Amino acid sequence: MNPLMMISLLAQAAEETPDTGGDMLAGYTVIAVILLAYILSLALRFRRLRAEQALLEPSMEDEQDE
Amino acid sequence: MSASKLKWLTVLSILSALAVVGAAVRVFAFTPIEREMGLVQKVFYFHLATAWVGMLGFIVAGVAGVMYLVKRSRKSHRGMLWDVVGLAAVEVGMVFVLICILTGMIWAHRTWGTWWTWDPRLTTAAIMELAYAAYLMLRAGIDDPERRARFGAVYAIIATISVPMTFFSIRFFRTIHPVLIGGVDPLNSSSMGMTDEMTVTLMISLAAFTLLFATLLWQRIRLGQLNQSLEQARLKLAQ
Numbered sequence: 001m002n003p004l005m006m007i008s009l010l011a012q013a014a015e016e017t018p019d020t021g022g023d024m025l026a027g028y029t030v031i032a033v034i035l036l037a038y039i040l041s042l043a044l045r046f047r048r049l050r051a052e053q054a055l056l057e058p059s060m061e062d063e064q065d066e
Numbered sequence: 067m068s069a070s071k072l073k074w075l076t077v078l079s080i081l082s083a084l085a086v087v088g089a090a091v092r093v094f095a096f097t098p099i100e101r102e103m104g105l106v107q108k109v110f111y112f113h114l115a116t117a118w119v120g121m122l123g124f125i126v127a128g129v130a131g132v133m134y135l136v137k138r139s140r141k142s143h144r145g146m147l148w149d150v151v152g153l154a155a156v157e158v159g160m161v162f163v164l165i166c167i168l169t170g171m172i173w174a175h176r177t178w179g180t181w182w183t184w185d186p187r188l189t190t191a192a193i194m195e196l197a198y199a200a201y202l203m204l205r206a207g208i209d210d211p212e213r214r215a216r217f218g219a220v221y222a223i224i225a226t227i228s229v230p231m232t233f234f235s236i237r238f239f240r241t242i243h244p245v246l247i248g249g250v251d252p253l254n255s256s257s258m259g260m261t262d263e264m265t266v267t268l269m270i271s272l273a274a275f276t277l278l279f280a281t282l283l284w285q286r287i288r289l290g291q292l293n294q295s296l297e298q299a300r301l302k303l304a305q
Contacts, residue, residue, distance in 0.1 A: 017099065020106035020176050027109035027172045028090075031116070031165050035278075038161045042285055049292045056299050 075284055082281040085274035089115075089267075097267040106176045109169050111267055115275035116166040117191075121229045122279060123159020124198065127152045128226030131219035138216070149215035150290035152222050153205070156198050158282045162275075163195045178242060186235040187243035194228035201225060211297060 093111050100107035130152035137145035170188070171181045182188065201221050208214035236243050260268070 017101055018104045018176075020104035023106040023172050023176045024108050027106070027169045028112070030168045030172065031112055034161060034165050034168070038282070042282075042289060045289055046292070049289070049296060052296055053292070056296065056303070059303055 075281070075288075078277070078284065079281050082274070082277035085277045089271045089274035092267050092270050097263055098261060100264075103177060106173055109173050111271040112275070113166055113169040113173065114268065115271040116162040116169070118272055119275045119279035120159045120161075120163035120166055121233065122276070123155045123162065123283070124194070124222075124226060124229050126155035126283070127159065127198075127222040128229075130155060131222035131226075134215060134219040135223075138219075146211070146215060146294060147291070149218055150287055150294055152218055154283055154286035154290050156201055156222065158279060158286055160195060160198050160202075161282075162279065163191065163198075167191055167195060183242070185243055186239035186241050187232070190228070190232040190235040194225075194232050197225045197228050211294075 089111070093108050097108065097111075099105060130148045134145050134148035134152065137148060167188075170191075174183070174188075175181045201218065204221070205214055205218050208217055235241070236245050
């Protein structure tokens with residue numbers, strides 16, 4: 001194929017496909033941020049409940065002894 | 067939780083993380099760029115996968131609601147476990163539907179020239195998400211665990227109607243949202259045809275997000291069970 005024709009075809013293809021890379025990046029950032037935030041919230045809630053469990057366990061044992 | 071179950075959960079967590087990363091690699095490196103939309107079309111693979119698992123979560127919550135009512139009527143002690151499953155499924159489902167709505171808005175901004183339009187699919191998806199947000203808020207306002215579980219079960223069963231309503235909205239009403247399952251609509255300007263490579267990527271994304279959904283659901287159920295046992299302990303101590 002004539003190199004000039006090839007360049008012209010490539011330029012035409014580049015014109016036809018819009019540059020939407022920024023939107024794609026925004027989309028994947030939203031996905032990553034929300035998923036990581038949810039996983040973090042699960043971890044924090046686990047930690048809080050385990051701390052509460054450690055506090056309540058002695059009281060529960062005392063009650064069982066009584 | 068037994069040691070063997072914990073081991074399985076760890077394996078599932080690692081597998082789902084690897085599957086999601088693998089799906090992302092497949093999307094970015096091995097899937098062609100759609101000619102008319104460009105790179106933003108790549109958001110669609112995870113957009114559709116999150117829609118699928120989000121709706122799956124709400125269906126699981128509906129089934130858990132039915133199971134809770136059945137077990138409760140049989141006075142089974144496992145009834146409360148289904149309440150935990152229902153709540154976990156709603157919460158995880160809401161996270162995925164939120165991602166679906168936000169990624170859809172980003173895609174719409176580029177393709178339709180607007181972040182939001184009151185299209186039947188967008189409207190029904192928003193109603194579905196809000197219905198489950200109301201579920202969480204109303205549940206949190208009930209102190210008695212039995213009453214709260216009964217309310218949650220009935221609400222989740224009724225709210226399940228919003229899932230087929232959202233899924234079929236683009237088939238029953240005139241819409242600008244692309245119909246992806248069941249062929250390309252030549253009259254719809256945002257409709258897209260998929261090559262075989264794109265279809266494989268979509269299937270991989272669906273499988274990866276299904277695994278991730280199972281992992282998050284299981285983890286959330288564990289959290290719910292721990293919360294429930296502590297709530298019982300608090301009540302006992304208060305008496």
